[in-house]
Amino acid sequence: MGETGKEEYKIQSFDAETQQLLKTALKDPSSVDLEKVANIIVDQSLKDCVFSKEAGRICYTIIQAESKQVGQSVFRRSLLNRLQQEYKDREELRTRSLKAWICYVTFICNIFDYLRVNNMPMMALVNPVYDCLFRLAQPDSLLKEEEVSTGALSPHLFSVPQVDCLVLQLHRIGEQLEKMNSQRMDELFFLLRDGFLLQEGLSSLSQLLLLEIIEFRAADWKMTEAAQKYYYSELTD
The missing domain is CATH 1.25.40.180 (Serine Threonine Protein Phosphatase 5, Tetratricopeptide repeat)
Structure with missing residues (x-):
């Protein structure tokens, strides 16, 4: 099974329409609403701790495909904006749901692990990740x-x-x-x-x-x- 095949396997928990959207994003990102895709991935990551541990690779695959296809970063920008918003509201999230909080920490650490700029981890994520670990x-x-x-x-x-x-x-x-x-x-x-x-x-x-x-x-x-x-x-x- 190829890398794309592995990503498709991980999205079987979604309904058929969302599965198709994510599969298209993995292969032809310019043909879908990438902001919507980013929100779907974040929303699912906050609900599903298993998915939150796998989502980084999916995001990385979409970012790589978008870069090769159109040379832009709509998906990465949308993803980071949503991560930033959830980071600002992290205490409220933690108070509301311990499970969602744990899922969020897992997800942002997973994104930190996979996303690179010039083959280095993203500096913009270093302090937010540290802040989450300090809270734990x-x-x-x-x-x-x-x-x-x-x-x-x-x-x-x-x-x-x-x-x-x-x-x-x-x-x-x-x-x-x-x-x-x-x-x-x-x-x-x-x-x-x-x-x-x-x-x-x-x-x-x-x-x-x-x-x-x-x-x-x-x-x-x-x-x-x-x-x-x-x-x-x-x-x-």
Whole structure:
């Protein structure tokens, strides 16, 4: 299956009309309303945590196709405008729906991972992504538990969604983020260490996840074989 085929596979959850719109956008972006396409992708990403983890590649494919076809960036501009709007309203979003908040963080980190300018991550996304991760590292987020899973280290973690989301994103983009702004990464990990060492009422799973990501960064963003065996055995026991 080719790359476009993979993207088409990921949009099967939409109704037939929307599926056709997205498939056309992937192949012939100049023939569709790309602002509408961007809004559809963002709206679905805020509802579906699984889709939010895959949407970055879809967006990247559309941006590449649009650039080759017409040399413009209508889709990227529309996507970033919508991301910016949701970023401004992030506390309201978080208050309204923890699931939507986690989906948004997953989505913006996914976009940061895929979108490039001159083969570098987009500077415009660095601070918004950091701000989202800092929010996940606050004491009230570390303690807030609800049955939403994002699957950082194990597919059956259901009770620590915000910690799980935070760790997953740091595994995925932490090294890139640190290269863009190492001072903010230091500050973020000060928070995580304080959370691990000082936060009362933290669940054992949350403590395990925090310890794992602290050690992961200390090992230069690599998982040693011994650490992998330890953490995965602890999560499956």
